[in-house]
Amino acid sequence: MSRNSSVAEEIASLRAELSAARLAILEMAPTEASRLLIDYASCASKAEAHRWHERTAERIVELTQPKRASEMGDHPLAGDRVNCPLCGRGSDNILGIEGFAYPEGLQRHLTGAFNARHCIVMNAALGLALDTAMHRAQVESSVGENAKRGAQGVKVRRRQI
Numbered sequence: 575m576s577r578n579s580s581v582a583e584e585i586a587s588l589r590a591e592l593s594a595a596r597l598a599i600l601e602m603a604p605t606e607a608s609r610l611l612i613d614y615a616s617c618a619s620k621a622e623a624h625r626w627h628e629r630t631a632e633r634i635v636e637l638t639q640p641k642r643a644s645e646m647g648d649h650p651l652a653g654d655r656v657n658c659p660l661c662g663r664g665s666d667n668i669l670g671i672e673g674f675a676y677p678e679g680l681q682r683h684l685t686g687a688f689n690a691r692h693c694i695v696m697n698a699a700l701g702l703a704l705d706t707a708m709h710r711a712q713v714e715s716s717v718g719e720n721a722k723r724g725a726q727g728v729k730v731r732r733r734q735i
């Protein structure tokens with residue numbers, strides 16, 4: 575076995591382990607919201623995976639019921655807050671205020687926008703969506719190559735006749 579093929583096998587093995595770990599993270603989030611993450615496999619390209627990530631984050635925000643600020647340890651006149659429905663976390667607030675500001679804070683946590691701490695569950699789902707898209711692109715590219723080779727093979731055979 576050449577060195578290159580053993581490195582390639584090790585990379586493939588590590589990729590498979592990473593996918594399994596990402597799936598385990600999704601399965602450990604048994605909430606209503608996490609069911610929206612199941613269709614990550616529908617993404618056919620990297621751009622589609624990122625669009626799916628944004629759209630799913632928006633849907634999760636819409637479906638989440640926020641609580642009044644006073645229930646989350648904030649000033650009664652402050653805006654609504656909510657813990658992440660996927661990972662259960664809130665912002666690291668030194669004043670002891672729970673959850674994320676709703677909807678913007680939760681949206682930022684789910685998308686990782688504005689340097690917000692990206693939700694570990696949502697990040698795992700995005701990783702799976704990107705992996706699936708990359709795998710599809712590789713399969714389609716190899717199918718395309720085989721089709722080209724097949725067509726060239728036909729030309730060669732025709733010339734021989």
Ligand SMILES: [Zn+2]
Binds near residue numbers: 659662663695
């Ligand atoms: Zn989260």
